[in-house]
Structure formats: structure tokens, C-alpha cells
Amino acid sequence: MPTPDLAVIGGGQLARMMQQPAIALGLRIRLLAEAPGVSAAQVVPDHVVGDYTDLDTLRAVVADAPVVTFDHEHVPSEHLQALQAEGHACRPGPHALLYAQDKAQMRVRLAELGAPCPRNAPISSVADLEAFGFPAVLKTTRGGYDGKGVWVVRSAADADEAFAADRPLLAEELVDFRRELSALVARSPSGEVRSYPVVESRQVGGVCAEVVAPAPGLDADLAASAKALAEQIATELDVTGILAVELFETTDGRLLVNELAMRPHNTGHWSIDGAETSQFENHLRGVLDLPLGCTHARAPWAVMVNVLGGSVDDLEAQRAVVLAAEPDVKVHLYGKAVKAGRKVGHVTAYGDDLDDVLARARRAAQLFTSGVDS
Amino acid sequence: MPTPDLAVIGGGQLARMMQQPAIALGLRIRLLAEAPGVSAAQVVPDHVVGDYTDLDTLRAVVADAPVVTFDHEHVPSEHLQALQAEGHACRPGPHALLYAQDKAQMRVRLAELGAPCPRNAPISSVADLEAFGFPAVLKTTRGGYDGKGVWVVRSAADADEAFAADRPLLAEELVDFRRELSALVARSPSGEVRSYPVVESRQVGGVCAEVVAPAPGLDADLAASAKALAEQIATELDVTGILAVELFETTDGRLLVNELAMRPHNTGHWSIDGAETSQFENHLRGVLDLPLGCTHARAPWAVMVNVLGGSVDDLEAQRAVVLAAEPDVKVHLYGKAVKAGRKVGHVTAYGDDLDDVLARARRAAQLFTSGVDS
Secondary structure (H helix, E strand, O other): OOOOOEEEEOOOHHHHHHHHHHHHHOOOEEEEEOOOOOOOOOOOOOEEEOOOOOHHHHHHHHOOOOEEEEOOOOOOHHHHHHHHHOOOEEOOOHHHHHHHHOHHHHHHHHHHHOOOOOOEEEEOOHHHHHHHOOOEEEEEOOOOEOOEOEEEEOOHHHHHHHHHOOOOEEEEEOOOEEEEEEEEEEEOOOOOEEEOOOEEEEEEOOEEEEEEEOOOOOOHHHHHHHHHHHHHHHHHOOOOEEEEEEEEEEOOOOEEEEEEEOOOOHHHOOHHHHEOOOHHHHHHHHHOOOOOOOOOEOOOEEEEEEEEOOOOOOHHHHHHHHHHHOOOOEEEEOOOOOOOOOEEEEEEEEEOOHHHHHHHHHHHHHHHHOOOOO | OOOOOEEEEOOOHHHHHHHHHHHHHOOOEEEEEOOOOOOOOOOOOOEEEOOOOOHHHHHHHHOOOOEEEEOOOOOOHHHHHHHHHOOOEEOOOHHHHHHHHOHHHHHHHHHHHOOOOOOEEEEOOHHHHHHHOOOEEEEEOOOOEOOEOEEEEOOHHHHHHHHHOOOOEEEEEOOOEEEEEEEEEEEOOOOOEEEOOOEEEEEEOOEEEEEEEOOOOOOHHHHHHHHHHHHHHHHHOOOOEEEEEEEEEEOOOOEEEEEEEOOOOHHHOOHHHHEOOOHHHHHHHHHOOOOOOOOOEOOOEEEEEEEEOOOOOOHHHHHHHHHHHOOOOEEEEOOOOOOOOOEEEEEEEEEOOHHHHHHHHHHHHHHHHOOOOO
């Protein structure tokens, strides 16, 4: 295989979707996949199967790759520091990625930056939790995702499961929010920053269900604040590639930072079909320190709906049904086996009329999930 | 490797660009590549290296593939007929592909359909040519492309090289044309047909240099006629996937068919960034008999300029220069070594103002070709 332009650690759908702009730009990806035949390994010829928690495996994968980037935040910091010391550019670097890996560190750092956050405190005991007060959201500081590692607790008894996990915990106030927003930015090591339109992210059971771009009816000042906040965080933390800042819009009209992700993010999938430059292309351009592309929307409205594993086992057979029902919805399947609730694809519709766009995207996703037309 | 959804014969840039929508749609391509590391082999994990003129090689590649399609028209008809007889769906089939492979057969068939063509005649001797008259365009009936196998002859002496080739020849009138147009349609075996906007194709030295979508100032009736003609040809010849009908717009305002191609075509590359559904996606949807996607343009103007091999040897190093100069031009590199005049990539710009769009696309292409800013 020829020398890669970059190594991507992790073989999920995010790495898979990086391959499309890599093909266009003539960029060669080397992939570290968790197992044979995982989502990205199906479409990236130059891949190695191995364990991303093993430093020697990482060393072998990135050997001749000048830049290393990621499909997830789970590579141990000390390994990234070792790779950096050996001359590989990790983008984002471990000094930035730390704040996407550890929620307690993230809260401390965001407080230093003056970024608005829910009230929060590290929790080591029931006494700590009672001192913090109820209701609260308890989170493991590391490793949670899609609602896992998160508990809403209204009394000490509700926290048994959280304490049983025997992992560092953080308590946060239960925010009274109107909706969730997401502000995505791309940033390069040279310091170029480009913001995507702020979107509304609608969760079901802690999992992103659908995203509307831009967030309907969002106050222009609040949108500008969200963008400025995301740009500030990207710059101050020295993030490279995509940063997603998940936000609460509170019922009294403030923004609070919920989570950070330093990679292409589910709330940016709409950009593949809906923006001038997709988040995946700008992630590649960012981490390779290439000039970034325009982040503007190409249509007044875009709606992305996740395809979560449901009662349809054979997504590929169902593809013909979906395209017949909605020939102009853009379909993205990840090549993953269906399991209940698993993200196995997404669909995007766009156009001038939000109700129509929403209806088309939801119908397509529902046909993939339940097989039943709405 | 899991069972492929389709086999693609030929590993050039057209097959490479099919892989992007294949990733989105969750379609598994098996590729027959001419040599290791060719354009599409770089991005399609499931590929075989071999000779497409060898029937056993073809049989091995398509063994478990229900559908076979093509990056070029050069697979021998008898092999395609053998594969069809063995139960593989060749799309387009040999009965259609014949008219893209053999210009003499194409002219006879188009005449039967009443499609307007330049005056033409098969040529076996100088006497035939003198009877046809001068000036004339002499073409080998098979195997020509990008101006190769085509001679403009103004006297018998001009035809020495053509006759020296010792291959069947066709003479055509030298058409007095205003410009060249291209009408692209996608068609599925079920008979669904969708037309792309008619574009203007600008050639330099017989090679497509740039494409403007839609053709500027094209008379609406003429555009409708071009679409209707392409749809008629696709239907009557039973083409599946993309059909490109290259047309002359004569100085007296008529349309004449120049060439047919039955695969994604250089005059449709603008559709990747400029149309609702790219020609590559609709080719896959067509050959797999999936419902076709919308072929409308997403912007008032799109301009595609080919990157032909020039004085810049290292296109990948030049990529940063191009993106810095034109961050919003969409870059497509084919992973091919630079040779003089070889198609090694293309760029597309789109927007509301044709002059601006043209200028941006040309500047980006020129930076890739000559390295000199305009």
C-alpha cells in the first residue's frame, strides 16, 4: 500500500463517512478497525484490525502516517502522548481530547473560560450528592455515550446504580431546557475556524433521534452566541478538525454547554447533503491543515433522522422500499447488523418547507426502522 | 469478503466515483481493475486485478454478483452475452452497449429511430471517401475516444493515417456547429427515466475541457428536444444506468447526435456537487433497478473543469494551494499519476453568477494544471 495521508483510529460509521470526501480529495486513509468487516473497514482498503488500547498496535498503524485522527474519543491519553512524542501529529491532540474524554475536566476548563455550564460538582459519596441537592443528573466522568453512564436522580436511592459502577462521578443540575442545540465548528492547526449553522437536536431516550438545520425560530443573538462560544472553545482548547458543542437552550433563554465532542458528530450529519462542505470533509481538511470549506447551508431547511435498529432486519432489502416511497431523501447506511436501538444509518431531506422536509425524512427513517409507512 | 451487490468492470475514475454513493447507499462493489493500485482499486477493498478481455477472469469476478456494470465500453460483446447466458444481469446489456461500442451500428440504429445525425457512410476505400465528399470526419467505428481515432480530412491525402490503421471506418459530414451539448439520462430496467439538465461541453483538442450546466442561453424548445431525444434513445435501445447523448447544436439551430456513452460521463461530473442526485448515484440506482433520484440542479449554475496533466507533477501537494486560492471549489482527484493531457481530476464550482462560477472553476483547474495563478 502507498503511504497514507492520515491514519484514522476506529472503524465506525464516522470513519466510513470520512472515506467519501477522502476519495474526492485524493486522500489515502489508513484505518485501525476494531474487528474485521466493521463499518469503515468495508470501504477503506488500507486497514488493520486491532486494539486501539494497545500502544504497539497504534504504533504499527500510524508508522508512516504524518497525521492521526479519530472515529471516537476512547484512545488512552497516554498512548496519544507517546505517539506525539514519537513525531506523529494527533489531531485533535491529547491536550484537547482530554476535555471530550473526561466530563469533570471539561467542566473545570469551561469554567475557567467563562463558558456557561450547568451547576456541577464531582461526587465521591452519597454525602456529596446530598450536599449537591436533588434533582440531579449523575454522570460517569468517562466513557458514557448515547445516554449510557447517565442517571437522573431525585433521591439518594436513585443513585445506587451509579455508585455501583464504582467510577468517578459528576453531578449536574437538572436543567430546565426548552430544547437542545448543537454548534459545530471546524478548526485547523493554523487557527482557521468555520462555524456551521446552529442546529436543533431532538433526543429520544438519550439518543439523538433527529436534527433540524438550522434550529427553527432560534433568536439571532442566541445563534450568534452559540457560534461564538463554540469558536472560543475550539480555539482555547486548541481543537483541530470538528468540534461539536452540545447546548441546552434553557426555558429562560440562556445557553448552557452540555457536552463536547471532537470529531464529526451525529448533529452534523445533515451537512453531507445540506451544507456546502460536509463536516467529514472539513474534518479531514482541518486535521491536515488544509484550508477549510464553506459551512453554509445549501437549502433553507435540512432534517436528518437517524435510522435506529428496529423491526426491519434487512435494511438493504428495505432500501428499495424507502427509495420508492421517498426517492429524493438521501439515504446513508452504515453496513452494520441491526440491533435494537443501534444507529445503523441516517436519512436526510432538505428543501424550502420545513413541514415537508420533516415529513419526508421521518417517513423514510420509519420505513427503515419499523417497515410501516406513516 | 461478503457477497457484492454489483460488479464493476474497469478501475478508472468512473468506478472510483461510483464508490462514494455506494458507501452512502450501503452497496458493496466488487471491482475488476486493470492493474494494481489503479484509480478505483485505491478505494474499493473488494477488487481483483485482471484482464477484462478474458472471459474466465470476468466469470471469476462476477461469480456471486447479481448485476454487472462498467467503467468503460471495451468489454467484448461476446463475453457479455456469455455472462448474460450464465445468469448475470449486464447493465447496460450487450444489445444496448453495442451502439456505444460501434459507431457504424449506432448510426444505422439512430437512423431507424429517426434521431437526427450528421450525414454518414461506412468507408472501405479511397473511392468510398471521394464519393462521400470533402471535408469529412473519418472515425474508426470502434475504440476511439477523446479525439483518438478521429481525423478531419479535406482531401484523400489527409486520410492516409486513417486508412493505415486498417480498421473499419465511418465518414461523417463536418458539422458546422455553434457548440456541443450533452443530454444525460438515467434509466432503470423497469423503464423509469430521469433527465439531467442539458449542458454545454467545451472541447479542446477533442478532449472535454469544461462543462457548463445548464447550457447558457439554450432555447427552451431545443433543450426539451434534446431531453426527449436522449430519453427516446435510452428507451428504444434499452439502456440501463446512465446514457450520455453528445450533441451538436448547429449554426442553423438544429440538434445532431455526435456520440453515445452508456456509463457515467465526463459531461455529467458537475452533478456530484451540482445536482440533487449525482450521475454516479443514479447509475448505481439505475443498474440495480432501484427508484431513481431527482436530477434537478441545486444551483443556478455549475461549471466543471477537467484537471488535465500539465506541468504540476505533485497534484497532492498542489491541493493545499488550490484550496487556499479557491476554498469553495469542490476538488476531485483521481489518484492517477500525471501524464501530459491525461484526465487526473476535475473541479466544480457552482453559484448564482455564471462569470464568477466559471472564473473560480477555471482558476482552480489552472492551478492544478500549470501551477500558475490566472
